[in-house]
Every structure is written in C-alpha cells, then in structure tokens.
Amino acid sequence: MQKTNLTAITTIHLLGFQDTYRVTFLVFFLFFVVYLVTIFGNLLIITLVSYSRNLHTPMYFFLTQLSVSDILLATDILPNMLHAVVVKDNMISFTDCIAQFYFFDVSETTDCLLLTVMCYDRYLAICQPLHYTYIVNHQFCHRMVMVTWMTSACVVLIHTLTITKLNFCGPNIIDHFFCDLDPILQLSCSDITVVEIEVTMLSSLLVVIPFFIILISYVYIIFTILQIPSITGRQKAFSTCSSHLAVVSMYYGTLLCVYLVPNRNLSWNISKYLSLLYTVVTPLMNPIVYSLRNKDLQSAVGKVFSDLYKIPRNQQWLM
Template sequence: MENLTTITVIHLLGFQDIQRVKLLVFFVFSMVYCVTIGGNLLIIVVVSYSKNLHSPMFFFLTQLSVSDIILATDILPNILHAVVVKDNIISFTDCMTQFYFFDVSETADCLLLTVMCYDRYLAICRPLHYMYIMNHQFCLRMVMASWTMSASVVLIHTLTITKLNFCGPNTIDHFFCDLDPILQLSCSDITVVEIEVTMLSALLVVIPFFIIIISYVYIIFTILQIPSITGRQKAFSTCSSHLLVVSMYYGTLLCVYLVPNKKTSRNITKFLSLLYTVVTPLMNPIVYSLRNKDLQNVLKKVISGLYNVLGFI
C-alpha cells in the first residue's frame, strides 16, 4: 500500500488577477473591514447604553453584530494578507480554525435571524402575548441556545473533517478555507462527512429558512388586514430591515451552495462568497441604521455628543 503524505500547509490562491490594482483592492478591503468592525461595534455600544433601545429586537441585533464581527475578523485579515503576499500559505491547523469560526458565525446568523423573525411575528401577529413571551429570560435563553448549538455542532463537524486523510494536492482556489475546497484535498472517503453536512444543513439552515418564510406569510397576511394605510406602513416598517437582511443573507447562500460548482466558474463562486462573507456583515448595521428611526435618533444623539466633546477639546 502506498504511503500517504499528510499535508501540513495549504496554498490559498485567492485573487490572482489583481496584481495591477492590488493597492486599490487592499485599500478597499481595509476600509470595508474598518467600517464593518466600527459599524457593528457602534450598534452594540449604542444599544447597550441607551435605555430606549432595551428591547428584544435590539438585543438580538447586538448578537447579530457580534456574529458579523467574528465573521469579518475571520475572513478579511486573510484577504488583506493574500492581496499583499503573492504566495499565500496557511497551515492546515489555521485553515481548519478559520473554517470553524466561519461556520460558527454563519450558523449563528441562521439561528439568530430565525429568533428575530419570531420576535417580529409575535409583535405583529400576537401583540397581546408579546410582553409575556418575549421577556428578558426568554431572550437570553434563545441567544445562549443559538450560540451554544452553533459552537458545539460545528465543533463536532470540524473534528469529523480533521479525521480524514489529506494527502494533496495542497492548493485551494479560493480566498478562504470553505468546506468544499477543503474536502477536495482529502484522499479519504468523504461520504460520512457529506451525509453529516446534509443533515446539519437541513437542521440549522433549511428548517430555519422555512420557519422564516412561513412566519412572514403570517406577518404579511396580518399586515394586509390592518384597515389604515398608516397602520400597515408602520407595521411593515418594524420588520422591513430584518426582511432585507434575511433576503441578502439567504439569497447569496442559496446561489453559492445550491448551484453546482462544476457548472459555475470559480471566479463567480468567489464573487458570491464575497457577498455573504464580506458585504453582508458590512451592510447589516447600515440597513438597520437607515431603516430604524429609534436607532437613528440615538445615533444622532451620540454623534452630536461626540461632536460637542471634540469641539470643546
């Protein structure tokens, strides 16, 4: 039997056609990273210190911001490194670590968006039961359950992958360590992993997605029954931000993972991957800030206060 050589380092090809504009690309991704971290941190700080925003919806929003910070920090620094360094090499351990935190943040996003949808469903369809169900303990339990389930399930899944034999080639034509490129490096039978991925995806991605769809069917039906136009507009405005974020998030995921990779060029796959790993964490705080008047008012007060302090100094 031929000896198998276990790979210890992985070459990430990243973006190979940007050498002429790499300084511009580096600047753009640097700005995206700074705005993403700054915007999500601002959401967390503003919601934490403003009593007017101490509601379940904004509490869940802070957790979504935490997930976005984890995802951006996991992906963007590696992209910046790949832009600067021509031969981007990452150890196999670091690759699996990056995959773990990427998968945790993506799974947490699915669960948190589902919990946020349930919050909107109760607020619009069951307003009399809202305060009774959506108390502080329930919200805290939902958040802890989302993070615990994401971290533990992804850990089991990651450990299963590490038990495979990886004997080369050690090149990944991507800008980060995603599941499919990692499995392509394995010389073991990956049937068990594929079955596990299918089951976990159904449990943590597909089922939450259908729960969100069914909830919004009830939400839209309830809104249409409101007699006044002003009432319908006010009710829809309370869930429009969440609906837009869900559309961006699941839209890109479906494009990347449901379209067969063999029929899709690698450049298109990379572009779609950028949408949910880079663009979505950037857009989430912007969407909620632009479409929520309560958050806008608090942000204006914070910015005005900082301006006065800086002007005084």
C-alpha cells in the same frame, strides 16, 4: 486534482485572487475599507443599543448579537484575505485552515438562527401583541441567545471533527481566498461520504428548516398587517420588520446564489467571487441596512452626537 503526494500535508497554500496582481494596491485598499466599515458599523450598533435606553428591547438585543456574529465572520476572513492580496505566496498551517473554517461556519449558522429568533420576535409583536411581553422577557432573550451560540458551536464542531479525522495527502493548494468546505474536502484522499452526509443533515436542520419557519412567519405577519384598518397603522407595523426582512432576503439570497448554482460547472474564479457575497458583503450590509431603514437607530446616533457636543460646551462653561 490528482492526489499524488502521499505525505500528510501540514501547510495550506491559499491562492486567493491571482488575477488581481496588476491592481494589488486598489484591491487591498478596497478590502481594507470594507473591513473597517464592517467592524465600525457593527460596533456602532452594539454601542448605540448599549448606550440608548430606548433601544433596550428584545429586537435590538438580538441585533447586537447579529453584529457580534458579523464581526466574528469579518475578522475570520478579511485579515487573511488582505495578507493574501499583498503576499501572493500565502501559506497557513493546516490547523489554522480548519480553525478558519470552523469559525466561519459558526458565524454563518449563528446568523441563520438569530434571524429566525428575530423573526419569531416580530411575529409575536405583530400577530400576538397581547402575549408578547409575557413570552419575550429578559430571561427568554438571554436563553435564546445562549442556545443559538451554543447550538452553532457544538453542531459545527461535529463535522469539523469528522474532517480532521480524514487523511489529507495533497496537493496542499486551495484555489480560494479562505478555507471553505469544498476546497478542504478536495485535498482529502479519504472517503468524504460521512462528512457530506453530516453537512447535508445539519444544514437541513439549521438552515433549511429555519428558512421555512421565517417564510411561514412572514406570511402570517403580512396577512396580519393587511388586516390593520388604518394606512398609518399598516406602515408602522411593517416598518418594525422591514429591516429584518431586508437582511433575511440578503442573507438567504446570497446563500441561494452560491449553493443552488451548480458549482461544478463554474470556474473557481466565479465561485470565489460568489463567495464574497456571504463572507464580505453580508457583514458589511447588515449594519447599513438597519441604520438606513431604522428611525430608532438614526435618532440614537443623533442623541449620541448631541451629548458629545454638550460635553465640550459644559467644560468650557466650567472654565
């Protein structure tokens, strides 16, 4: 894009999905249902873990934080996307655009760090069971969650503040459904080398290194599981980490699809649809994967409905 307007931009025009104007209602309904299911599914996990004493374990405590991060991501992206579907001329302020990018990046970084912490939890539980209760205690869990959220918030703030110091002289059009990094930088008429270096270094620190930590941990976990003599023991050990492994595969799989594919050779429409994988699909699928593959959560759901069923019966008996 040629940057011919030298006036600093104050508003951003998000084009969204311009090719869906013929099926506007269908697209709006689909994204609205996805948003509701995402919020309800993640809130359900938080509620179940808080309600059921059987789920008061480090693994499920970290899972609730993952649900909080997914709610943040869905709320940051989907409401504005729904507005863009209905109102084709979707305008937001430049400040709101930067804020949306910040919370999006915080959520993605937090997910990555939480998945790494959860992997360490599974590693200790399976490979170092005698040390597990000593290391992974109440204080450890709360400290790790605090460090995860604070690290994400502070680290993302570094390159976000650098972006705000750039000159943005237009055009003010972003051919995307949310304010992602590359579309924002394309609006700048300043040298963006510093931002790119910061993003590369921080991504290596908070995304690439955790990925290899998870990969190496699962090598040890799988090797330990294979050494268990009984088939039942192996199945039980693997079931404790299968949900986490599925979520990790989905999370990093979507990132690899988006960032390892040469975006410059793709049209913006294809890039937008690929972006749906980690902004919409992942927050939706995380609670579904854990609910479908985890017997503890399934039994907790049954207990909640059983208790709710008993309340009206007791009230009727009292009358």
